[in-house]
Amino acid sequence: MTSLAVSDHQTETATPAKAIQPVWVRMVHWINAFAMLLMIMSGWQIYNASPLFGFTFSRSITLGGWLGGALLWHFAAMWLLMVNGLIYLALGFATGRFRKKLLPITPGGVIADTKAALTFKLSHDDLSKYNSVQKLLYTGIITVGVVIVLSGLSMWKPVQLHWLVSLFGGYDIARYVHFTCMALIVAFLVIHVALALLVPKSLRAMIIGR
Amino acid sequence: MGRLRKLLIPGVDKKLLVRDAVKTMPELTRRRFITAGTSLGALTLLTGCDVVDSSSAEELLKKVSKFNDAVQAWMFNPDALAPTFPESMITKPFPFNAYYDLDDAPEIAGADWKLEVRGLVENKKSWTLDELYKLPQVKQVTRHICVEGWSAIGSWTGTPLRDFLKLVGADTRAKYVWFQCADKDGYNSPLDMRTALHPQTQMTFKFGDEILPRAYGFPMKIRVPTKLGFKNPKYVLSMEVTNDYKGGYWEDQGYNSFSGS
Numbered sequence: 001m002t003s004l005a006v007s008d009h010q011t012e013t014a015t016p017a018k019a020i021q022p023v024w025v026r027m028v029h030w031i032n033a034f035a036m037l038l039m040i041m042s043g044w045q046i047y048n049a050s051p052l053f054g055f056t057f058s059r060s061i062t063l064g065g066w067l068g069g070a071l072l073w074h075f076a077a078m079w080l081l082m083v084n085g086l087i088y089l090a091l092g093f094a095t096g097r098f099r100k101k102l103l104p105i106t107p108g109g110v111i112a113d114t115k116a117a118l119t120f121k122l123s124h125d126d127l128s129k130y131n132s133v134q135k136l137l138y139t140g141i142i143t144v145g146v147v148i149v150l151s152g153l154s155m156w157k158p159v160q161l162h163w164l165v166s167l168f169g170g171y172d173i174a175r176y177v178h179f180t181c182m183a184l185i186v187a188f189l190v191i192h193v194a195l196a197l198l199v200p201k202s203l204r205a206m207i208i209g210r
Numbered sequence: 211m212g213r214l215r216k217l218l219i220p221g222v223d224k225k226l227l228v229r230d231a232v233k234t235m236p237e238l239t240r241r242r243f244i245t246a247g248t249s250l251g252a253l254t255l256l257t258g259c260d261v262v263d264s265s266s267a268e269e270l271l272k273k274v275s276k277f278n279d280a281v282q283a284w285m286f287n288p289d290a291l292a293p294t295f296p297e298s299m300i301t302k303p304f305p306f307n308a309y310y311d312l313d314d315a316p317e318i319a320g321a322d323w324k325l326e327v328r329g330l331v332e333n334k335k336s337w338t339l340d341e342l343y344k345l346p347q348v349k350q351v352t353r354h355i356c357v358e359g360w361s362a363i364g365s366w367t368g369t370p371l372r373d374f375l376k377l378v379g380a381d382t383r384a385k386y387v388w389f390q391c392a393d394k395d396g397y398n399s400p401l402d403m404r405t406a407l408h409p410q411t412q413m414t415f416k417f418g419d420e421i422l423p424r425a426y427g428f429p430m431k432i433r434v435p436t437k438l439g440f441k442n443p444k445y446v447l448s449m450e451v452t453n454d455y456k457g458g459y460w461e462d463q464g465y466n467s468f469s470g471s
Contacts, residue, residue: 072271
């Protein structure tokens with residue numbers, strides 16, 4: 001660990017290269033990861049009080065112990081998630097990161113890169129550049145993040161924010177939208193974590209920047 | 211017995227009944243905010259620090275819940291009406307929901323019942339059901355949203371609470387109207403004054419154009435379409451206009467006190 005730190009330090013002084021992941025990205029990433037985890041686990045416990053489908057989540061993977069406890073966690077972690085998310089969106093647009101990293105997304109590029117990924121031919125040499133599949137997934141998950149917050153707000157305040165509820169087509173539909181977004185985020189999480197473990201230097205970049 | 215039950219509550223949902231019965235079982239667990247079980251262990255493991263130590267986490271969560279009360283009071287628009295629906299959209303059967311089985315619901319004899327009015331009001335006289343029935347009534351078809359997540363549209367008819375508060379000379383600058391009810395284990399709940407004065411907050415005497423059945427809170431319920439269902443008292447015995455926060459059955463167990471929609 002020490003030698004690694006030393007060699008990193010040397011590389012840094014030799015080539016003052018920009019970090020692959022700037023410090024603000026790493027901070028909002030891990031705060032978001034923590035907030036998401038709290039939201040998902042407490043959300044599962046809330047779901048169990050009135051399941052939309054024919055299953056419930058095992059109590060061993062939920063947070064809060066009972067509905068009231070889960071709601072306290074959910075409505076506390078939502079502030080962390082929302083404030084952190086707004087900072088991320090603001091800085092993403094202001095620094096041009098979204099434009100530079102996520103655009104353009106072309107259907108041709110996505111098809112080519114998906115094929116390359118499935119045949120293990122996708123290059124990860126330059127971590128500062130996202131391939132088309134990454135661009136699509138990251139843009140998609142940011143959108144899902146926005147939709148899950150909006151559908152959550154409309155369930156929290158269906159009278160005060162009734163215009164938002166109408167946008168989703170009603171309170172009951174907003175519940176399904178909220179659940180679907182959760183499922184998409186969990187699916188993303190599985191792929192995201194699996195790939196980070198397959199390409200450990202990407203995980204390192206999200207922790208120490210390079 | 212089955213026939214009798216049908217008579218008492220027209221078309222009650224059996225599944226919901228069973229669910230509610232089950233829900234009342236792990237009382238001890240439900241009173242605790244946090245499980246010390248696997249989920250907490252997993253979280254400590256993942257975060258690598260003990261931020262979710264149960265007592266300090268509980269304190270923090272209570273503080274955030276108080277903060278959320280303030281945010282919701284700030285968001286509350288006294289003129290924003292809960293959406294109303296055509297009668298064709300009324301949920302049938304409308305669910306019975308409580309922390310006890312329907313058989314344990316209060317059985318109140320209407321002729322003996324009186325609504326007690328206490329606290330910061332000029333006229334502290336008690337009201338009989340006949341007297342209350344003579345007050346002007348309005349009907350609303352609104353969505354009842356349960357803290358559990360489900361919702362149902364119902365039709366409630368009664369006197370706007372703000373008209374009644376005016377009639378008894380209530381000090382509407384007071385902070386709360388606190389309701390005490392006949393439910394077993396003593397259900398009670400505080401209602402913030404601004405919500406009490408909301409045009410749709412209603413002293414309800416009828417459900418679906420018929421005298422409020424036992425299942426839905428006979429003889430009187432308070433219908434508050436801008437609050438979650440658990441803040442809609444049924445089987446009301448008394449109301450007290452007060453500046454003191456006197457807590458509530460569910461609020462004391464951890465449900466957010468404002469719980470506005």
